[in-house]
Amino acid sequence: MKKLVSIIVLLLSLVAYPQEANKLFAEGNTFYKEGNYTRAVGVYLAIEEQGLESDDLYFNIANCYYKMNKVAPAIYYYEKTLKLNPNYADAKSNLAFAKRMTIDVIEELPKTFFQRFSASVIQKLPFDTWAIIAVIASFLASLLFLMYHFSSSTKRKLFLFNATIFSVFVLAISVFFAFNNFKTVQKNRTAIIFAAKAEIKNAPSTNSDEVFELHEGTKVIVLDELDNWKKIKIADGKIGWVHSDELKEI
Incomplete structure (x- = not known):
């Protein structure tokens, strides 16, 4: 009997779980339409913290950060949107606008x-x-x-x-x-620089020489990691080490 009750409770919780998320999503949309982007993104992030993900959820989070002029998290969540749905046209378009807010101008290597x-x-x-x-x-x-x-x-x-x-x-x-x-x-482990200015070193150590610097919103490829450092590569082929706290993997 106890097992049956447990199964029923579990089934009810599974049904209620997405309904609660949908309710929160609608609440976040209401805040967004009112122009209250801080509260909207708080609600959306609460959904993400429950372990749920969707391209629309990430897209809305990115839009909130874009409206708040927070370039790094905006680009991060647009990239997460496109990782789930590479054909999300609005995310591609908005990502292009968000990238115009970045400081770094990196010329990509020609592709094969x-x-x-x-x-x-x-x-x-x-x-x-x-x-x-x-x-x-x-x-x-x-x-x-x-x-x-x-x-x-x-x-x-x-x-x-x-x-x-x-x-x-x-x-x-x-x-x-x-x-x-x-x-x-x-x-291709990719990440977004979140630090306002990140010093890229030639070795995973604070005492090593700086080879170049990056700024928030720049996308990098993570090649390796050691302790609290990550070895990264940027679009023009440059490679260096950055502290893990200064970027966030997509």
Whole structure:
């Protein structure tokens, strides 16, 4: 009996949990429409602290910080939005505006053909979406092959054979894209500089020489970490060490 009661309580809590989050989200939207961005972002962050995440939630948090002229957290949450949903057009547009508030002007290194193709095609969809496409393609290929095997018409057999080959091709491409996307996401640990001015050192030590400096809102790639230091790389290829407190990983 106690187990049954516990299960019922658990189920009720699971139902109430998203309802409470939706209520808070609506409350935050009301504050935002009233122009009370401080209270709005407080409500949105309370939802995030519950372990919930969504592209709309991160987008709204970013908008609040943008309205408050807080460049680093605005860019951070726009980037988090795009990490969940790379095709979020409004987030891309607003991120471009937010980046105009940054101080650092970094010229990116030219990309190879595969890097451009990856950014424009492979990274357009999350790796789990490519995986779903691969599963659908495998099911379709199996179904088409069975239809081909039991078909008696020559023309129908030819069509089903070609369709099966095409499905297998889509399956192979989708698996490759999913694996490549997953590997890219795992390898590219990105972060945003939150310090007003961060001194980038040539070694993970306060006594080491400064090689360059960065300012809030700049996006970096995290290559390695040691104690309270992170080895970073910026878009122009420069590498250095920064204290962990001065940036926040996306």
